[in-house]
Amino acid sequence: MSRFLSLALAGTFLVACQKPIAWNGQALAKPIQPPELALVDQKDETLRWQNLHDKVMQVNFGYSRCPDICPLALGHIKNAVKALGDKADRVAVVWVTIDPERDTPAYIRKYLALLDDRFIVVTREVTEIDKLAKVFGVHYKRVLYDGNADGYAFQHSAAVYVVDRRGHVRLIHGDTGDLQKIVEDVRHLL
Amino acid sequence: MSKRKSQFRLSAVLMLVAVIAIAPAWAAPAAISIENAWARPGIATAAPAGGAMQSSAAPMKGGNSAVYFILKNAGTTEDRLIAASSPVATKSELHISRIENGVASMRAVPDIAVPAGGSTELKPGGLHVMLVGLKQDLKVGDRIPLELRFARAGVMQLTVEVKMMKQ
Ligand SMILES: [Cu+2]
Numbered sequence: 001m002s003r004f005l006s007l008a009l010a011g012t013f014l015v016a017c018q019k020p021i022a023w024n025g026q027a028l029a030k031p032i033q034p035p036e037l038a039l040v041d042q043k044d045e046t047l048r049w050q051n052l053h054d055k056v057m058q059v060n061f062g063y064s065r066c067p068d069i070c071p072l073a074l075g076h077i078k079n080a081v082k083a084l085g086d087k088a089d090r091v092a093v094v095w096v097t098i099d100p101e102r103d104t105p106a107y108i109r110k111y112l113a114l115l116d117d118r119f120i121v122v123t124r125e126v127t128e129i130d131k132l133a134k135v136f137g138v139h140y141k142r143v144l145y146d147g148n149a150d151g152y153a154f155q156h157s158a159a160v161y162v163v164d165r166r167g168h169v170r171l172i173h174g175d176t177g178d179l180q181k182i183v184e185d186v187r188h189l190l
Numbered sequence: 191m192s193k194r195k196s197q198f199r200l201s202a203v204l205m206l207v208a209v210i211a212i213a214p215a216w217a218a219p220a221a222i223s224i225e226n227a228w229a230r231p232g233i234a235t236a237a238p239a240g241g242a243m244q245s246s247a248a249p250m251k252g253g254n255s256a257v258y259f260i261l262k263n264a265g266t267t268e269d270r271l272i273a274a275s276s277p278v279a280t281k282s283e284l285h286i287s288r289i290e291n292g293v294a295s296m297r298a299v300p301d302i303a304v305p306a307g308g309s310t311e312l313k314p315g316g317l318h319v320m321l322v323g324l325k326q327d328l329k330v331g332d333r334i335p336l337e338l339r340f341a342r343a344g345v346m347q348l349t350v351e352v353k354m355m356k357q
Binding site for chain 1: 230231232233235251253254255256285287289292293294295296314315318320321329330354355
């Protein structure tokens with residue numbers, strides 16, 4: 001009886017200890033579960049959010065014709081994965097293109113060959129990408145600017161979103177530059 | 191005889207003027223130097239087999255890249271980078287990107303100032319030369335020509351290596 005009580009107390013203590021994690025990123029008060037969407041990846045295959053469960057995800061939105069900030073963010077994310085060492089394979093990087101019109105699966109495959117094949121890129125269906133962006137609270141806007149020979153560019157949320165192993169969006173990292181902070185948060189979720 | 195001499199003198203003066211006009215750097219020797227230039231990898235076009243969805247007849251334009259370097263000004267007067275060009279891109283633009291309130295954006299700038307006796311760094315997340323509409327793939331290790339035009343120093347040519355981001 002008393003042993004049971006002490007076990008129960010120890011259990012409560014453990015639970016209490018687990019609770020206050022000092023997250024570096026902005027923790028969502030209520031984790032978001034994305035609905036099942038008809039997403040398509042760079043292999044032009046259906047991508048089910050549920051199939052990514054069991055991995056902690058780093059999610060970022062961008063477009064391949066953004067040659068400065070987007071590869072900078074992807075570089076930081078890549079380094080954050082590398083910093084996990086032997087646990088790196090328990091993390092997935094999901095990059096959502098906000099420019100599927102130009103970032104076709106074939107184009108993305110070629111682009112990734114230059115960067116890192118391990119990224120999973122969501123592309124193809126703009127309506128589904130819009131839904132996903134809405135779930136994450138990502139805003140993006142097509143813009144034209146003076147002297148731009150490229151036709152159009154985008155203003156977009158730059159954050160990295162950390163998703164737990166059950167597929168819930170848990171944390172927002174606005175500053176992708178602070179590698180160690182993201183790595184610490186990801187470790188807590190592994 | 192004296193007419194001939196004055197003609198000779200005139201042409202000598204004209205030649206001197208011409209030399210100064212072509213190479214203004216002679217007047218103010220090498221005030222601008224360019225260091226640590228590198229470009230990001232990029233792709234020209236998708237593989238031709240783009241799948242059935244690529245139904246639009248419009249040809250796919252090339253992708254983009256960015257070039258970074260440090261500009262140093264040893265002179266006593268401010269100079270400005272006013273234009274860039276490279277044969278590997280349809281157009282080269284002077285750009286700045288920034289993240290404001292969590293939103294990333296990019297815009298063209300008319301010039302990039304280099305203070306007298308100082309330096310200006312073009313680096314990821316800030317100032318860059320954007321190579322718009324690549325005509326060829328830029329792979330790590332490739333070397334590409336870049337021409338920079340300055341308000342004072344004139345035109346400078348350099349070779350830029352394609353690299354992954356230094357970390
Ligand atoms: Cu740019």
